[in-house]
Amino acid sequence: MPIIVVYNPASGDRSAKSTTETTILPLLTSHNLIPDRVAATEHVGHAGTLLISYIEGLSSAARAQGITLVLVSGDGTLHEIVNALYNARAKQQDCPPFPSLRIVLIPSGTANALHATFFPPSSTPDAEPTLLASLLSFLSATPRLVHLTLAHTTISPPSAPEAGGERSPSSSSTTTSESESESVVSVVVTSTALHASILHDSEALRASVPGVERFKLAAAQNETTWYRARVRLLAPVQRYDVASGAFVSAVVARNDKNGTGDDEPLEPLLSGPFVYFLSTVNVDRLEPLLRIAPLQRALPPPHGARTMDVLAVRPLRDPSLGGKSGDGERERFKDRLWGVFGGAYQDGTHIHARYDAQDGNIDSQQPVVEYFRVGGWEWIPEEHDEKAHLLCADGTIFHAPKGGKIRSTVVARTAHDLDIAVYA
Numbered sequence: 001m002p003i004i005v006v007y008n009p010a011s012g013d014r015s016a017k018s019t020t021e022t023t024i025l026p027l028l029t030s031h032n033l034i035p036d037r038v039a040a041t042e043h044v045g046h047a048g049t050l051l052i053s054y055i056e057g058l059s060s061a062a063r064a065q066g067i068t069l070v071l072v073s074g075d076g077t078l079h080e081i082v083n084a085l086y087n088a089r090a091k092q093q094d095c096p097p098f099p100s101l102r103i104v105l106i107p108s109g110t111a112n113a114l115h116a117t118f119f120p121p122s123s124t125p126d127a128e129p130t131l132l133a134s135l136l137s138f139l140s141a142t143p144r145l146v147h148l149t150l151a152h153t154t155i156s157p158p159s160a161p162e163a164g165g166e167r168s169p170s171s172s173s174t175t176t177s178e179s180e181s182e183s184v185v186s187v188v189v190t191s192t193a194l195h196a197s198i199l200h201d202s203e204a205l206r207a208s209v210p211g212v213e214r215f216k217l218a219a220a221q222n223e224t225t226w227y228r229a230r231v232r233l234l235a236p237v238q239r240y241d242v243a244s245g246a247f248v249s250a251v252v253a254r255n256d257k258n259g260t261g262d263d264e265p266l267e268p269l270l271s272g273p274f275v276y277f278l279s280t281v282n283v284d285r286l287e288p289l290l291r292i293a294p295l296q297r298a299l300p301p302p303h304g305a306r307t308m309d310v311l312a313v314r315p316l317r318d319p320s321l322g323g324k325s326g327d328g329e330r331e332r333f334k335d336r337l338w339g340v341f342g343g344a345y346q347d348g349t350h351i352h353a354r355y356d357a358q359d360g361n362i363d364s365q366q367p368v369v370e371y372f373r374v375g376g377w378e379w380i381p382e383e384h385d386e387k388a389h390l391l392c393a394d395g396t397i398f399h400a401p402k403g404g405k406i407r408s409t410v411v412a413r414t415a416h417d418l419d420i421a422v423y424a
Contacts, residue, residue: 016108051069062099068103073106073109075187082420085101086418115133148281151186155182155398157180158402185411192381195392202217224333225387229273231270231378233376237249275333279311292348294348309373340369378405381406
């Protein structure tokens with residue numbers, strides 16, 4: 001199988017070049033594996049260009065074997081590669097499919113969410129370091145591969161038709177034209193509200209604070225912001241029930257649309273404001289210790305299921321606020337929010353936090369974090385709320401136009417015809 005090594009020298013602590021030259025290449029050589037090409041990325045989007053150029057230069061016989069990509073980078077570079085392949089494939093639908101892509105993931109970014117999910121940190125003092133875990137899986141006699149699920153997100157302007165189709169992503173712009181939709185593919189996280197604001201504001205801190213600390217600083221800048229929007233959850237929809245510890249149906253109402261007497265399920269509609277709204281595919285954590293969506297691993301979806309996990313926090317569900325949204329209520333809810341989300345750093349216990357019931361009945365206590373497993377979602381921001389129009393897709397920020405909406409769904413393999421898996 002052809003091998004290409006790509007590293008991003010600008011990612012994370014900028015150690016990717018050294019790691020590649022002093023560790024990765026010698027280890028491959030010791031196993032009699034000589035890469036066909038070793039390349040460093042030089043600008044945003046370059047990783048995708050490098051890989052597609054490499055694929056186009058392969059013979060038919062080599063393409064049939066598939067490709068091994070040793071990727072020394074963070075989640076953002078993988079995001080670029082997947083979008084480049086998805087975009088190129090959409091333009092070449094009458095051409096033979098791309099070869100299968102098998103990725104050896106060497107974590108050199110800031111958060112490294114995908115790698116940390118496959119190789120979570122251990123509390124055991126003598127645990128083996130995980131830096132080379134994906135490479136060692138590739139080199140082993142019994143390698144383990146995990147196929148990646150892709151989430152496709154479309155940003156639609158006010159006049160756009162229903163954004164139900166799966167279009168090719170755009171990697172050239174982070175703003176949306178008023179006349180056409182824009183789309184992007186994610187392999188880790190898609191978010192709005194607080195998480196998107198944190199990623200948006202943290203970019204200004206990247207040079208001075210290169211580590212994950214910049215995310216905490218950006219979070220403090222947005223901790224009392226509420227986001228005015230409404231959300232439609234797309235079928236199939238399940239809700240995690242804290243009391244039973246299981247997913248249950250989240251159909252909230254039925255409606256006889258045709259007057260035939262046959263009731264049909266309605267997709268749940270969540271009214272705002274929101275503090276937090278985020279969906280994940282493939283991962284249960286956003287950083288090695290930040291296990292934001294623990295049920296991705298603890299209660300995984302069935303093999304081949306086209307679902308994503310969604311977490312939402314709506315402050316007005318807190319009975320103690322009495323339906324009010326003034327400065328005082330926002331300050332009080334900020335303290336509750338950080339208290340609850342501290343559990344994300346304690347193996348994901350935040351999803352079990354509940355509001356105190358006014359009647360004192362423990363059975364009527366509602367979860368602070370609403371956790372859903374869905375086929376997709378629509379986010380419809382209120383026009384006047386500028387920050388509610390932010391979208392984060394694997395760390396890349398987009399802006400929905402006023403009057404527009406955002407729709408995210410899981411992409412069927414038959415729609416993108418890409419075979420992408422990671423050694424785990």
